[in-house]
Amino acid sequence: MATGRVIRAISGFFDVNDGEVTRRCRARGVFKKQGVTVLVGDIVEYEPMGSQEGVVVSVHPRSSELVRPPIANTDHALVVFSFVTPDLTPLMLDKTITSVLIAGVKPSIVFTKADLAEPSFVEAVSSLYRKCGFQTLAISAKQGEGVEQVRTLMQGRINVFAGPSGAGKSTLANAVAPGLKLQMGAVSEKIGRGRQTTRHVELFQLDHETWLADAPGFSQLQLSVPARELGTFFPEFQKVNCAYRGCSHLDEEGCAVRASVERGEIAQSRYDSYQQMYHEIREREENMY
Numbered sequence: 001m002a003t004g005r006v007i008r009a010i011s012g013f014f015d016v017n018d019g020e021v022t023r024r025c026r027a028r029g030v031f032k033k034q035g036v037t038v039l040v041g042d043i044v045e046y047e048p049m050g051s052q053e054g055v056v057v058s059v060h061p062r063s064s065e066l067v068r069p070p071i072a073n074t075d076h077a078l079v080v081f082s083f084v085t086p087d088l089t090p091l092m093l094d095k096t097i098t099s100v101l102i103a104g105v106k107p108s109i110v111f112t113k114a115d116l117a118e119p120s121f122v123e124a125v126s127s128l129y130r131k132c133g134f135q136t137l138a139i140s141a142k143q144g145e146g147v148e149q150v151r152t153l154m155q156g157r158i159n160v161f162a163g164p165s166g167a168g169k170s171t172l173a174n175a176v177a178p179g180l181k182l183q184m185g186a187v188s189e190k191i192g193r194g195r196q197t198t199r200h201v202e203l204f205q206l207d208h209e210t211w212l213a214d215a216p217g218f219s220q221l222q223l224s225v226p227a228r229e230l231g232t233f234f235p236e237f238q239k240v241n242c243a244y245r246g247c248s249h250l251d252e253e254g255c256a257v258r259a260s261v262e263r264g265e266i267a268q269s270r271y272d273s274y275q276q277m278y279h280e281i282r283e284r285e286e287n288m289y
């Protein structure tokens with residue numbers, strides 16, 4: 001028996017890498033009956049067969065599981081947003097960060113196209129997110145500025161990119177992994193005649209302990225958390241210790257979060273995003289009954 005990581009899934013086969021060799025494996029027949037799924041990113045036990053093949057016999061418990069694209073055990077999301085072209089929209093950024101946190105994945109925020117933005121804007125935005133407690137970088141991938149620091153953040157992790165179209169994900173991926181020619185376009189999904197085809201996801205190895213998914217995650221921002229728990233995914237809200245259990249931080253009297261916003265400590269834009277997301281979730285919750 002051997003242990004490896006699934007790095008690719010192709011029409012019923014799984015490519016399993018043990019750190020050196022990649023074998024094409026099929027899954028045990030009983031998996032289907034037992035409802036066991038094998039995802040790219042899974043750590044699996046397999047029975048080697050010959051020098052290049054094998055059979056997956058069990059799947060280790062997952063630390064995280066993304067639905068689109070389907071990847072297991074991602075532990076780091078690079079949240080890539082450009083300062084300009086397209087312009088930064090705080091709500092989109094905050095939603096992406098929150099979705100990453102809800103999925104149990106650590107986010108790092110990478111602001112791109114710093115070369116096209118006003119230095120004062122670059123500094124203001126970066127410091128706003130740094131103060132929230134997020135790892136934050138402002139880079140210019142085209143000029144190669146900050147690329148080394150991004151690569152350092154990725155070290156020893158299973159990385160996935162997240163962020164809107166045109167933010168610079170492909171450019172950055174190719175800067176950190178030259179030679180791989182990565183295309184980070186969103187996972188395409190065609191729905192026709194009841195059939196759903198999703199682009200294959202693959203993990204690319206940057207070194208023996210660092211991996212990068214070739215498709216961006218968090219393309220559908222569902223915010224799958226009860227409204228009352230949303231605040232726990234805003235690290236700067238946690239720091240002020242609102243004494244009210246289950247406080248929505250919207251209109252409760254004496255709410256420490258609102259007081260902090262009024263003092264200008266918690267950023268108004270983050271609080272606005274929180275309110276917007278809260279109402280979105282509430283609407284969904286109300287429609288469920």
Ligand SMILES: Nc1nc2c(ncn2[C@@H]2O[C@H](COP(=O)(O)OP(=O)(O)OP(=O)(O)O)[C@@H](O)[C@H]2O)c(=O)[nH]1
Pocket residue numbers: 112113114115116139140141142143163164165166167168169170171172184185186
């Ligand atoms: N000036 C400048 N342009 C950049 C930078 N990074 C990316 N770009 C440009 O921005 C455009 C979009 O970059 P992509 O890397 O294709 O963006 P993407 O996020 O992969 O976009 P999708 O594939 O649509 O998801 C390209 O024309 C890049 O050359 C940067 O740091 N500075």
Ligand SMILES: [Zn+2]
Pocket residue numbers: 242243244247248249250252255256257258
């Ligand atoms: Zn509160």
